[in-house]
Amino acid sequence: MNRPLYGFGPARAARRQLAGGTPTPTPTDVRDGLVLDWDVDDLTGTPDAPYSGIWLDRVAGAPMSNSDSISQPTLRSAFADLGGRNALYTAGGRHLVMGRPTALLDALANNNNATGCTLVMICRLTPGVTGQWHALFSPSSNSDNRNVVMSASHVGQPNALTDVSLVGSPAIGGFYVVIMRSRTPPGSSNRQCSMMYNGHVVNTNTMAPHASADYRYGAASYNSNYGIIGEFADLRVYNRAISNAEALRLTKYFCHKFGQPLPWAGAPYYAIFDGDSYSSLSANNWVLKLARTGHVPWYSMANVANPSRNIDQMEAMIPWNFTGVAEEVGLPLLVATQEYYNQGGDKLAAMQRYLGTLRAALPSGTPIMVMDAWDNGQVGDTARAPYNAGLATSTDLWDVLVPISATTEMGVEGACPEAGGDYTGSYFGDAVGHPSGLGTSFVADYWRGAAAGYTTDYWGLGEALL
Secondary structure: OOOOOOOEOHHHHOOOOOOOOOOOOOOOOOOOOEEEEEOHHHOOOOOOOEOOOOEEOOOOOOEEEOOOHHHOOEEEEEEHHHOOEEEEEEEOOOOEEEEOOHHHHHHHHHHHOOOOEEEEEEEEEEEEEEOOEEEEEEEOOOOOOOOEEEEOOOOOOOOOOEEEOOOOOOEEEEEEEEEEEEOOOOOOOOOOOOEOOOOOEEEOOOOOOOOOOOEEEOOOOOOHHHEOEEEEEEEEEEOOOOOHHHHHHHHHHHHHHOOOOOOOOOOOOEEEEEEOOOOOOOOOOHHHHHOOOOOOOEEEOOOOOOOOOOHHHHHHOHHHHHOOHHHHHOOOEEEEEEOOOOOOOOHHHHHHHHHHHHHHHOOOOOOEEEEOOOOOOOOOOOOHHHHHHHHHHOOOOOOEEEOHHHOHHHHOOOOOOOOOOOOOOOOEOOOOOOEOHHHHHHHHHHHHHHOOOOOOOOOOOOOOOO
16 A cells, blocks of 8 residues: 555654664573472483473472373473473373472462462474464363463464464464463553563463362363474463563573574564554454564563553553563564553543653653554544544654544444444454454554664565665
């Protein structure tokens, strides 16, 4: 599309060199709050044979094993595809049993408070494997939806604690640092989401401990068909929700340990999506459509499991979400954001406060792209028009404004009545609001404006980001 790029603030007009941080020369570990640590360097046994040993974690001495020879994973000793480290191979259903370690249950119980909790898992899925469900960590019962599931095509499913998508590819394969976090900030019922840096992860349900079931690593023990096909390695449990900067630090640490390139290696910038509506993590959403190359350095703080997230909560989480991120990745940042529908009171004032706090927290020169409020089934929401008008004049707070509300098929009241019927019009690809190619291209035009300082077509949009 050749739509002219409009809606740029003066910060965009006075384009400056984007400032990023310098990456740490030697990756450092994150140990604060680490209560369980299973390290593959401690695995011993006969190479390429079923693993019948006991794997002890380094902090509490909690054991992980499997006495059933039929479901024992295979020990990979000095596995070349994982940097010469050990690993455990499963072709679906083979796993280790950790039972119910007290440290695990206590950490997961922090899911319901501001302290939160974090799980870190390392795996390599066999290249070329296709399918839908690939469980990595789970209790033996699925009744409470507490499974870590890596999925080729189902992002945001209610029976998966974590989903992974390779952004448009039906084939799963590659090395993953799966970082799953959950916390409930004071005064909020929203649980902050999880992240992964070379794929796509979102916490779609509770991490609270199961009432009675044992926990397994490597498979969904309730259904052997749902186990991953590939290798699984280190597993960590933290009794707090690590920050985004710490998650990036761990990604660097484990990529170095297992001889893998950084997920953002060679990228011109690192993107962050903050907000509920814009970055709602479903299989064909706006973010995934933009980032469909399959190897994109970005993360999102959206949480689809709890729609109560609002602008005030986003502002309160800025230090946790953004501090130190540029320094960890060593790249310029680009931030895209939107929120409107969940905020009560004066929505415009709340968004202006949030953008001002965000601008102050980001490195100088970081472009901010904002989508204004579109219809989304809120027929008769008369506050939307003055909100958009006020946002359009707040040019000191954003660099690129995407005027979704100005489009006839998307922005006019009643154009996409989610509450009263299916989404219609050529901007939508299905009945639930996922974008068509036309809708994606509309936003992509503005994204190219936000990334105007770069020339690499890293996002696979079909043309250079000029």
